[in-house]
Amino acid sequence: MSVQTSARPLSLNYQAIAEDFAELAVAAGAAIMLFYNADSHAREKGDTSPVCDADLAGEAVILAGLAARLPDLPVVSEEAAAAGAKSIGGDAFILVDPVDGTREFLAGKGEFTVNIGLVVHGEPKVGAVYAPALEQMWLAGDHAVTFPVAPGGALPPAAERARIQARRQTQDGLVALTSWSHTDPRTSAFLENLPVKERRMIGSSLKFCALADGSGDIYPRFGATMEWDTAAGDAILRAAGGIVLDRDGLPLRYGKAATKFMNGSFVAWADPDAIPAALGARRA
Numbered sequence: 001m002s003v004q005t006s007a008r009p010l011s012l013n014y015q016a017i018a019e020d021f022a023e024l025a026v027a028a029g030a031a032i033m034l035f036y037n038a039d040s041h042a043r044e045k046g047d048t049s050p051v052c053d054a055d056l057a058g059e060a061v062i063l064a065g066l067a068a069r070l071p072d073l074p075v076v077s078e079e080a081a082a083a084g085a086k087s088i089g090g091d092a093f094i095l096v097d098p099v100d101g102t103r104e105f106l107a108g109k110g111e112f113t114v115n116i117g118l119v120v121h122g123e124p125k126v127g128a129v130y131a132p133a134l135e136q137m138w139l140a141g142d143h144a145v146t147f148p149v150a151p152g153g154a155l156p157p158a159a160e161r162a163r164i165q166a167r168r169q170t171q172d173g174l175v176a177l178t179s180w181s182h183t184d185p186r187t188s189a190f191l192e193n194l195p196v197k198e199r200r201m202i203g204s205s206l207k208f209c210a211l212a213d214g215s216g217d218i219y220p221r222f223g224a225t226m227e228w229d230t231a232a233g234d235a236i237l238r239a240a241g242g243i244v245l246d247r248d249g250l251p252l253r254y255g256k257a258a259t260k261f262m263n264g265s266f267v268a269w270a271d272p273d274a275i276p277a278a279l280g281a282r283r284a
Contacts, residue, residue, distance in 0.1 A: 012092060014118070014126050017070065018141025021116040021128035021232075022155055024065040028058040028098055028114050029132030030152030032105075036133060042106050050102045055079050058098030058114060066094060073118070076261060078228045092120045093255070097228040100129075101204030104180060110134050111180070111203030117231030119254040127235030129205045138164070138209040140239035146213055166242040167214040169274030173197030174217040177207040186222040190267075194218070208233025211270045212240035219268040227254050227261040237268060244268045245275075 032054045040052035059079045066075055077096035094116065099105055101112035110133030118126035129138045132151040139145050145161040176196045178187055180203050191199065196218075202210055207219045208230070231254055234244045244252040247265045256262065269275055 012118075012120065012125075015141035017118055017126045018128065018139055019155070020065070020069045021118070021126060022130070022137055022139050022149075024062050024069075025114040025116055025128045025130035025137070026132075026149055026151060026153060026155065027065065028061040029130050031057040031061050032099060032114065033132050033151045036105065037108055040106070042102075050106060051079060052099075052102060052106060054105060055099045055102060059096065062096050062098060062114075062116060066096075070094070076228065078226065092118065094118055095228040095231040095254070095261075097205075097226075097232075100229055101206075104203040109180075109203060111206055113204045113206060115205050115228065115232035117228075117233075117235050119227075119231055122253045122255050123251070124231045124235035124238065124254060127232035127239075129209055129232050129236060131204075131206060138212065138233075138236050140236040144212055144236050144239035146209070164213040164240050166212055166237065166240045166270035167217070169217060169271040175200065175215070177202050177210055177216045177219040179203065179207070179221070184223055186265075187220050190220050190222070191218075205229070205233035208237045208244075208268060211242050211268055212237045214270070217270045217274070220265075221267070222265045225263045225266075227256065227263060230263060230266075234268075237270075241272075242268065242270045243272045 035054035040054050042050050042052040045051050056079055059077055063077060074093040075096060076093060097115040099112055100115045105112040114130040116128045117124050127140045135148050135150050137147055137149050144164045146164050147156050147161040149155055174194060174196045175198045176191050177200050180201050210216045211219055244266050246252050252266050
């Protein structure tokens with residue numbers, strides 16, 4: 001990981017950074033799709049999670065683009081970190097996951113994403129989540145939007161982007177989102193004690209995006225995740241009116257260099273105002 005450090009930027013244009021992230025995610029998507037449904041030489045990293053040539057190709061595109069466009073912002077990226085690169089954080093820094101949902105990618109499922117997020121003072125402020133196989137972008141800068149764009153294609157103008165808003169809770173129950181690869185007994189036990197009317201399995205950061213665009217209500221995660229897994233989707237969900245809370249009930253924080261940028265358990269909610277009622281139903 002090649003990173004330049006600097007003093008905290010005095011001013012950051014979140015919307016301009018969002019545009020940069022979106023363009024780089026789409027460019028990375030084109031590189032990644034060259035390996036889709038082909039031999040991408042999958043292998044295991046030290047933590048037994050999979051990595052393949054698509055991860056490395058996508059990361060190379062993103063890191064080169066960030067070095068050219070935003071050279072003063074430090075970058076923490078998944079595959080470089082896994083390869084032993086020094087982790088660097090700061091008051092403002094970028095988190096990159098070139099292929100979130102590598103298992104889905106290797107299985108030929110379209111539910112994998114390119115994630116690029118900006119963290120400022122511990123909070124995710126800008127996020128791009130791009131699903132190249134689905135040709136759909138979710139983006140948060142000044143506000144949260146979604147739009148179709150093909151891998152390697154040009155971004156549509158602002159007028160052709162749909163604003164998204166996380167939905168408010170109704171009385172007919174929660175739609176819970178869980179992972180294809182990481183659902184565990186704790187997740188099931190947590191949801192069994194909530195007023196859940198439907199469970200949907202979705203891969204990668206698309207769970208955050210589904211909450212942000214009004215397709216779900218809650219996403220609990222009790223297994224291990226890293227900050228690059230969540231920052232971009234978290235930024236989009238927050239921009240759409242939702243929230244991600246840690247095990248202490250506080251907004252999930254970023255920049256945990258001391259723990260190598262590992263997250264603890266969290267629950268993402270579409271409607272922050274519904275949390276007390278939902279937890280009250282859980283205790284009843």
